[in-house]
Amino acid sequence: MDRLTATVGGQPADVLDAAGRLVITPHALTLEGQTNVPADLLPGESLHAFLRRHVDSIDSGAWSVYIGGVQIPREMWVRVYPKHGTLIAVRAVVQRQVLQLVAIAALSYFTFGAGSIGSSLIGINGAAALGATGTALAVGAINGALFLGGAMLINKVLGPKLPGPAGAAEQERSPQARG
Numbered sequence: 001m002d003r004l005t006a007t008v009g010g011q012p013a014d015v016l017d018a019a020g021r022l023v024i025t026p027h028a029l030t031l032e033g034q035t036n037v038p039a040d041l042l043p044g045e046s047l048h049a050f051l052r053r054h055v056d057s058i059d060s061g062a063w064s065v066y067i068g069g070v071q072i073p074r075e076m077w078v079r080v081y082p083k084h085g086t087l088i089a090v091r092a093v094v095q096r097q098v099l100q101l102v103a104i105a106a107l108s109y110f111t112f113g114a115g116s117i118g119s120s121l122i123g124i125n126g127a128a129a130l131g132a133t134g135t136a137l138a139v140g141a142i143n144g145a146l147f148l149g150g151a152m153l154i155n156k157v158l159g160p161k162l163p164g165p166a167g168a169a170e171q172e173r174s175p176q177a178r179g
Contacts, residue, residue, distance in 0.1 A: 020038070020039040020041070020082070020083075020084060020085045020086045020087060020088065021036060021037070021038060021039055021087050021088070022035075022036075022037050022038070022039040022054060022088050022090070023035070023036045023087070023088070023089045023090070024054070024055060024090045024091075025089070025090070025091040025092065026092050027092060028091070028092040028093055028094045029094070039082075039086070039087075039088055041082060041084055044081070045081070046077065046078050046079070046080065046081055047065065047067070047072065047076075047077045047078075047080040047081070047082055047088075048077035048078045048080075050082070050088070051063075051065065051077065051090065054090075055090055058090075061074070062092055062093055063090055063091065063092060063093065064090075064091050064093050065077065065088065065089070065090050065091075066088070066089040066090075066091075067080070067082055067086055067087070067088055067089075068086055068087055069087075069089075099158055100154060100155070100158040103154045103158060104151065104154060107147060107150040107151060107154065108147065111143045111144075111146045111147040111150065112143055112147065
């Protein structure tokens with residue numbers, strides 16, 4: 001039995017048919033809505049042309065494409081010509097802005113929604129000495145500092161990338177940048 005054959009109920013079954021397969025997964029986190037159809041490549045057709053025929057909004061930039069398990073960079077799609085019989089997998093990707101929003105929401109929940117953590121940081125004796133108002137202010141200050149530090153870290157890691165010196169110089173020469 002070769003490597004492209006699996007058994008189903010004890011009988012050999014082809015995993016990849018002769019035409020190859022196109023697997024489209026439109027949801028970034030689950031397999032919901034996934035389709036697995038034969039790939040109908042036209043002779044001399046580039047990967048980009050093939051994807052435009054089969055995947056709605058492929059030009060939105062929210063997709064990653066794999067051929068035989070190897071990711072193909074977006075800028076190479078027009079130069080790649082898949083062979084007949086290959087597996088082409090297309091998967092939606094999580095955009096950085098969505099990831100940043102989820103991270104900020106989780107940070108908010110775990111800092112401002114977790115007053116008991118701040119109380120435990122002060123300690124029971126410290127809370128008794130401060131009184132109820134003092135404890136509430138101290139917990140608020142601790143949680144605010146945790147949120148501020150976390151938000152700064154999230155924005156640094158997941159925030160928009162600023163153009164470097166080469167990008168800024170190119171933007172100054174651009175007619176659109178002059179307004």
